[in-house]
Amino acid sequence: MLLNKSVQLPEKMDCLRLAEQGMTVQGQISLNQIQSISDMILNPKEEIQISLSFGRDAQGFCFVNGKLNASLVVTCQRCLQPLRLSIESECILSPITKPFEAEALPMPYEPIMLEGGRWLNTYALVSEEILLNLPYVPKHEEACCQAAEGEDEQTVSTGEGDQKSVNPFHDLADKLNKATTEKS
Numbered sequence: 001m002l003l004n005k006s007v008q009l010p011e012k013m014d015c016l017r018l019a020e021q022g023m024t025v026q027g028q029i030s031l032n033q034i035q036s037i038s039d040m041i042l043n044p045k046e047e048i049q050i051s052l053s054f055g056r057d058a059q060g061f062c063f064v065n066g067k068l069n070a071s072l073v074v075t076c077q078r079c080l081q082p083l084r085l086s087i088e089s090e091c092i093l094s095p096i097t098k099p100f101e102a103e104a105l106p107m108p109y110e111p112i113m114l115e116g117g118r119w120l121n122t123y124a125l126v127s128e129e130i131l132l133n134l135p136y137v138p139k140h141e142e143a144c145c146q147a148a149e150g151e152d153e154q155t156v157s158t159g160e161g162d163q164k165s166v167n168p169f170h171d172l173a174d175k176l177n178k179a180t181t182e183k184s
C-alpha cells in the first residue's frame with residue numbers, strides 16, 4: 001500500500017504493523033490540523049507533504065524515516081507583513097512504548113512515544129518537526145523587509161489601528177524549551 005500524495009494522512013497510524021510490512025506511506029496533512037502552530041500561521045488551508053518509511057533494522061529496532069515539506073505564512077516580526085517560510089525536514093525515529101526505552105536507542109534514532117502501545121500520532125510528529133525548524137524570530141531578509149530601511153521604532157501601518165501586543169512566538173519559545181528539555 002503506497003498512499004497517493006493527495007491523500008490526507010490519518011492522525012494515528014499502526015506503527016508496528018507498518019514497520020513489520022516495511023511500508024512507505026505518503027500523503028498530506030492540512031496545516032489547520034496542527035494545533036501548536038494555529039495561532040501563528042496565516043495559511044491554515046495549505047497542506048504539509050509527508051513521507052513516512054517504516055521498517056525494522058538489523059538489530060531489531062523499529063524505525064520511521066520521516067520527510068516533511070511545508071510552506072508556512074507567518075507574520076514578519078520586523079514589518080508585521082506576511083512572510084512565507086519553507087520548511088524541509090527529515091527525521092529518523094524509533095518508536096518506544098515506555099520512557100526508559102529511549103535510553104537504549106542507538107544513534108541516530110530519536111525516540112517517539114507510541115500511543116496505546118502501537119499508534120504513531122502523525123499530527124504530534126509533524127508538530128514537533130515544524131516547531132524545531134521554525135526560526136525563533138521570523139523576519140524577512142533585510143533586502144525585502146518593508147521595515148528594514150527604517151529604524152526599529154518606526155511603525156509600519158497595517159491599515160488597522162491595533163497591532164497585537166501578544167507575540168505568538170513567545171508561546172513557541174516555551175514549546176521549544178519544553179521540547180528540548182524532554183529530549184535531554
Ligand SMILES: [Zn+2]
Nearest residue numbers: 076079140145
Ligand atoms: Zn518584514
